[in-house]
Amino acid sequence: MADEVLRLEKVCKMYNVGLPSQTEVLHDIDLVLRHGEFLALMGPSGSGKSTLLNIVGLLDRPTSGRILIKGRDVGTMGDAEITHLRGHTIGFVFQQHLLISAFTALENVMMPMLADRGFPGPAIAARAQDLMARVGLEKFAGNLAMNMSGGQQQRVAVARALAMNPDLVRADEPTGNLDTKSADGVFELMRQVNREGGTSFLVVTHNMDLARRCDRIIEVVDGRIRPGSGAAA
Ligand SMILES: Nc1ncnc2c1ncn2[C@@H]1O[C@H](COP(=O)(O)OP(=O)(O)O)[C@@H](O)[C@H]1O
Numbered sequence: 646m647a648d649e650v651l652r653l654e655k656v657c658k659m660y661n662v663g664l665p666s667q668t669e670v671l672h673d674i675d676l677v678l679r680h681g682e683f684l685a686l687m688g689p690s691g692s693g694k695s696t697l698l699n700i701v702g703l704l705d706r707p708t709s710g711r712i713l714i715k716g717r718d719v720g721t722m723g724d725a726e727i728t729h730l731r732g733h734t735i736g737f738v739f740q741q742h743l744l745i746s747a748f749t750a751l752e753n754v755m756m757p758m759l760a761d762r763g764f765p766g767p768a769i770a771a772r773a774q775d776l777m778a779r780v781g782l783e784k785f786a787g788n789l790a791m792n793m794s795g796g797q798q799q800r801v802a803v804a805r806a807l808a809m810n811p812d813l814v815r816a817d818e819p820t821g822n823l824d825t826k827s828a829d830g831v832f833e834l835m836r837q838v839n840r841e842g843g844t845s846f847l848v849v850t851h852n853m854d855l856a857r858r859c860d861r862i863i864e865v866v867d868g869r870i871r872p873g874s875g876a877a878a
Protein backbone atom coordinates (compact mmCIF):
# COMPACT_ATOMS: atom_id res chain seq x y z
CA MET A 646 0.00 0.00 0.00
CA ALA A 647 1.07 3.55 -0.75
CA ASP A 648 1.65 4.60 2.84
CA GLU A 649 3.89 1.63 3.66
CA VAL A 650 7.63 1.95 3.60
CA LEU A 651 8.21 -1.65 4.68
CA ARG A 652 6.20 -4.87 4.75
CA LEU A 653 7.43 -8.27 5.88
CA GLU A 654 5.20 -11.29 5.22
CA LYS A 655 5.93 -14.62 6.88
CA VAL A 656 9.66 -13.98 6.90
CA CYS A 657 11.79 -16.91 8.07
CA LYS A 658 15.55 -17.01 8.36
CA MET A 659 17.69 -20.11 8.71
CA TYR A 660 21.43 -20.08 9.23
CA ASN A 661 23.74 -22.88 8.07
CA VAL A 662 21.16 -24.34 5.69
CA GLY A 663 21.88 -28.00 4.91
CA LEU A 664 24.46 -28.37 7.67
CA PRO A 665 24.02 -30.25 10.95
CA SER A 666 24.12 -26.84 12.65
CA GLN A 667 21.10 -25.59 10.64
CA THR A 668 18.90 -23.39 12.81
CA GLU A 669 15.87 -21.24 12.09
CA VAL A 670 16.24 -17.99 14.02
CA LEU A 671 13.26 -16.04 12.62
CA HIS A 672 9.84 -17.64 12.28
CA ASP A 673 6.92 -16.20 10.31
CA ILE A 674 7.63 -12.54 10.96
CA ASP A 675 4.84 -10.22 9.80
CA LEU A 676 5.60 -6.54 10.16
CA VAL A 677 4.43 -3.29 8.58
CA LEU A 678 6.09 0.10 8.92
CA ARG A 679 4.27 3.12 7.56
CA HIS A 680 5.86 6.29 6.22
CA GLY A 681 6.78 8.55 9.10
CA GLU A 682 6.55 5.90 11.82
CA PHE A 683 9.17 5.48 14.53
CA LEU A 684 9.26 1.91 15.82
CA ALA A 685 11.21 0.44 18.71
CA LEU A 686 12.27 -3.20 18.46
CA MET A 687 12.98 -4.84 21.82
CA GLY A 688 13.75 -8.34 23.01
CA PRO A 689 16.35 -10.45 24.79
CA SER A 690 19.85 -10.95 23.42
CA GLY A 691 19.87 -13.69 20.78
CA SER A 692 16.16 -13.31 19.97
CA GLY A 693 16.85 -12.36 16.33
CA LYS A 694 16.68 -8.54 16.32
CA SER A 695 19.92 -8.00 14.38
CA THR A 696 19.02 -10.79 11.94
CA LEU A 697 15.71 -9.02 11.34
CA LEU A 698 17.40 -5.64 10.86
CA ASN A 699 19.91 -7.14 8.42
CA ILE A 700 17.01 -8.46 6.36
CA VAL A 701 15.19 -5.11 6.55
CA GLY A 702 18.43 -3.39 5.47
CA LEU A 703 18.68 -5.74 2.46
CA LEU A 704 22.06 -6.93 3.73
CA ASP A 705 20.73 -10.48 3.91
CA ARG A 706 17.85 -12.33 2.25
CA PRO A 707 15.16 -14.24 4.11
CA THR A 708 15.09 -18.04 3.68
CA SER A 709 11.38 -17.76 2.93
CA GLY A 710 8.68 -15.11 3.05
CA ARG A 711 8.40 -11.76 1.32
CA ILE A 712 9.90 -8.35 1.93
CA LEU A 713 8.40 -5.31 0.25
CA ILE A 714 10.02 -1.89 0.29
CA LYS A 715 7.60 0.89 -0.71
CA GLY A 716 5.35 -1.80 -2.18
CA ARG A 717 8.07 -3.42 -4.30
CA ASP A 718 8.82 -7.10 -3.75
CA VAL A 719 12.57 -7.39 -3.11
CA GLY A 720 12.45 -11.16 -3.80
CA THR A 721 12.00 -10.47 -7.51
CA MET A 722 15.05 -8.20 -7.73
CA GLY A 723 18.61 -8.98 -8.74
CA ASP A 724 21.67 -7.94 -6.76
CA ALA A 725 22.30 -4.71 -8.70
CA GLU A 726 18.70 -3.56 -8.23
CA ILE A 727 18.83 -4.40 -4.52
CA THR A 728 22.11 -2.49 -4.10
CA HIS A 729 20.56 0.56 -5.74
CA LEU A 730 17.38 0.30 -3.66
CA ARG A 731 19.42 -0.09 -0.46
CA GLY A 732 21.62 2.91 -1.26
CA HIS A 733 18.72 5.22 -2.07
CA THR A 734 16.05 4.09 0.37
CA ILE A 735 17.68 2.85 3.57
CA GLY A 736 19.99 4.53 6.07
CA PHE A 737 22.13 2.55 8.50
CA VAL A 738 23.15 3.22 12.09
CA PHE A 739 24.95 0.55 14.12
CA GLN A 740 25.94 0.17 17.76
CA GLN A 741 29.53 0.94 16.79
CA HIS A 742 29.52 4.17 14.82
CA LEU A 743 31.67 2.57 12.06
CA LEU A 744 33.06 5.93 11.02
CA ILE A 745 36.43 6.01 9.29
CA SER A 746 38.42 7.37 12.21
CA ALA A 747 41.22 9.05 10.22
CA PHE A 748 38.70 11.00 8.09
CA THR A 749 36.96 14.17 9.18
CA ALA A 750 33.33 14.11 10.28
CA LEU A 751 32.40 15.93 7.05
CA GLU A 752 34.23 13.38 4.89
CA ASN A 753 32.43 10.54 6.67
CA VAL A 754 29.07 12.15 5.94
CA MET A 755 30.05 12.67 2.30
CA MET A 756 30.94 8.99 1.91
CA PRO A 757 27.54 7.54 0.83
CA MET A 758 27.14 10.34 -1.71
CA LEU A 759 30.65 9.75 -3.10
CA ALA A 760 29.94 6.02 -3.30
CA ASP A 761 26.81 6.79 -5.31
CA ARG A 762 28.21 9.47 -7.62
CA GLY A 763 31.83 8.32 -7.77
CA PHE A 764 33.25 11.85 -7.66
CA PRO A 765 33.38 14.72 -5.17
CA GLY A 766 31.62 17.98 -5.91
CA PRO A 767 30.58 21.20 -4.19
CA ALA A 768 26.96 20.03 -3.86
CA ILE A 769 28.08 16.96 -1.93
CA ALA A 770 30.22 18.97 0.50
CA ALA A 771 27.39 21.50 0.95
CA ARG A 772 24.83 18.79 1.68
CA ALA A 773 27.21 17.13 4.17
CA GLN A 774 27.71 20.49 5.89
CA ASP A 775 23.92 20.94 6.12
CA LEU A 776 23.60 17.48 7.67
CA MET A 777 26.31 18.31 10.21
CA ALA A 778 24.24 21.34 11.20
CA ARG A 779 21.11 19.19 11.38
CA VAL A 780 22.76 16.91 13.96
CA GLY A 781 24.02 19.93 15.93
CA LEU A 782 27.68 19.61 14.98
CA GLU A 783 28.23 22.33 12.35
CA LYS A 784 31.35 23.54 14.16
CA PHE A 785 32.89 20.06 14.23
CA ALA A 786 32.79 19.28 10.50
CA GLY A 787 36.58 19.47 10.18
CA ASN A 788 37.32 17.32 13.25
CA LEU A 789 38.77 13.88 12.74
CA ALA A 790 36.19 11.28 13.74
CA MET A 791 38.69 9.71 16.15
CA ASN A 792 38.90 12.98 18.12
CA MET A 793 35.17 13.17 18.81
CA SER A 794 33.24 11.86 21.80
CA GLY A 795 31.10 8.72 21.53
CA GLY A 796 27.91 10.77 21.43
CA GLN A 797 29.31 13.08 18.73
CA GLN A 798 30.49 10.12 16.66
CA GLN A 799 27.04 8.58 16.78
CA ARG A 800 25.51 11.92 15.71
CA VAL A 801 27.88 11.91 12.73
CA ALA A 802 26.74 8.34 12.01
CA VAL A 803 23.14 9.59 12.00
CA ALA A 804 24.09 12.40 9.60
CA ARG A 805 25.79 9.85 7.34
CA ALA A 806 22.69 7.63 7.46
CA LEU A 807 20.63 10.60 6.19
CA ALA A 808 23.04 11.50 3.37
CA MET A 809 21.01 9.84 0.60
CA ASN A 810 17.71 11.09 2.04
CA PRO A 811 16.43 7.59 2.87
CA ASP A 812 12.79 6.68 3.48
CA LEU A 813 13.79 4.39 6.32
CA VAL A 814 16.63 4.37 8.86
CA ARG A 815 17.31 1.06 10.60
CA ALA A 816 19.39 1.47 13.73
CA ASP A 817 20.73 -1.52 15.69
CA GLU A 818 21.28 -0.53 19.34
CA PRO A 819 22.45 2.96 18.28
CA THR A 820 22.71 4.15 21.87
CA GLY A 821 24.02 0.88 23.35
CA ASN A 822 27.59 2.18 23.78
CA LEU A 823 26.67 5.61 25.13
CA ASP A 824 26.23 7.07 28.59
CA THR A 825 22.68 7.95 29.57
CA LYS A 826 22.90 11.63 28.65
CA SER A 827 24.51 11.04 25.23
CA ALA A 828 22.07 8.19 24.56
CA ASP A 829 19.18 10.50 25.30
CA GLY A 830 20.61 13.18 22.97
CA VAL A 831 21.19 10.79 20.05
CA PHE A 832 17.74 9.27 20.47
CA GLU A 833 16.08 12.69 20.63
CA LEU A 834 18.00 13.68 17.49
CA MET A 835 16.60 10.68 15.61
CA ARG A 836 13.11 11.49 16.87
CA GLN A 837 13.51 15.08 15.69
CA VAL A 838 14.71 13.98 12.24
CA ASN A 839 11.67 11.68 12.10
CA ARG A 840 9.24 14.43 13.08
CA GLU A 841 10.70 17.13 10.85
CA GLY A 842 11.62 15.13 7.76
CA GLY A 843 9.14 12.26 7.93
CA THR A 844 11.90 9.64 7.74
CA SER A 845 10.71 6.31 9.18
CA PHE A 846 12.84 4.64 11.85
CA LEU A 847 13.19 1.06 13.08
CA VAL A 848 15.38 1.16 16.18
CA VAL A 849 16.59 -1.71 18.36
CA THR A 850 16.97 -0.64 21.97
CA HIS A 851 17.14 -2.24 25.40
CA ASN A 852 16.23 1.06 27.04
CA MET A 853 12.56 1.13 28.05
CA ASP A 854 12.63 4.88 28.73
CA LEU A 855 13.69 5.51 25.13
CA ALA A 856 11.33 2.89 23.69
CA ARG A 857 8.35 4.55 25.37
CA ARG A 858 8.98 7.66 23.26
CA CYS A 859 8.45 5.66 20.04
CA ASP A 860 5.18 5.37 18.13
CA ARG A 861 5.07 1.60 18.71
CA ILE A 862 7.10 -1.04 20.50
CA ILE A 863 7.55 -4.48 18.94
CA GLU A 864 8.98 -7.33 20.98
CA VAL A 865 10.88 -10.22 19.45
CA VAL A 866 11.16 -13.35 21.58
CA ASP A 867 12.85 -16.53 20.28
CA GLY A 868 12.58 -15.35 16.68
CA ARG A 869 8.87 -14.51 16.82
CA ILE A 870 7.00 -11.27 17.32
CA ARG A 871 5.39 -11.50 20.72
CA PRO A 872 1.62 -11.66 20.23
CA GLY A 873 0.01 -8.46 21.39
CA SER A 874 3.10 -6.32 20.82
CA GLY A 875 2.66 -3.57 18.24
CA ALA A 876 3.48 -5.19 14.90
CA ALA A 877 -0.05 -5.36 13.54
CA ALA A 878 -0.71 -3.65 10.19
N1 LIG B 1 25.72 -15.68 10.87
C1 LIG B 1 25.15 -16.49 11.76
N2 LIG B 1 25.26 -17.83 11.67
C2 LIG B 1 24.65 -18.66 12.55
N3 LIG B 1 23.89 -18.24 13.58
C3 LIG B 1 23.72 -16.91 13.73
C4 LIG B 1 24.34 -15.96 12.84
N4 LIG B 1 24.00 -14.72 13.24
C5 LIG B 1 23.22 -14.86 14.32
N5 LIG B 1 23.06 -16.18 14.63
C6 LIG B 1 22.23 -16.73 15.72
O1 LIG B 1 20.91 -16.28 15.50
C7 LIG B 1 20.27 -15.94 16.74
C8 LIG B 1 19.79 -14.52 16.70
O2 LIG B 1 20.91 -13.65 16.67
P1 LIG B 1 20.79 -12.07 16.53
O3 LIG B 1 19.90 -11.77 15.37
O4 LIG B 1 22.16 -11.50 16.51
O5 LIG B 1 20.02 -11.70 17.89
P2 LIG B 1 19.92 -10.33 18.70
O6 LIG B 1 20.33 -9.21 17.78
O7 LIG B 1 18.48 -10.23 19.12
O8 LIG B 1 20.83 -10.44 19.88
C9 LIG B 1 21.29 -16.23 17.81
O9 LIG B 1 21.05 -17.50 18.34
C10 LIG B 1 22.61 -16.19 17.08
O10 LIG B 1 23.55 -17.00 17.71
Ligand SMILES: [Mg+2]
Pocket residue numbers: 694695696817
Ligand atom coordinates in the same frame (compact mmCIF):
# COMPACT_ATOMS: atom_id res chain seq x y z
MG1 LIG C 1 21.76 -7.72 18.00
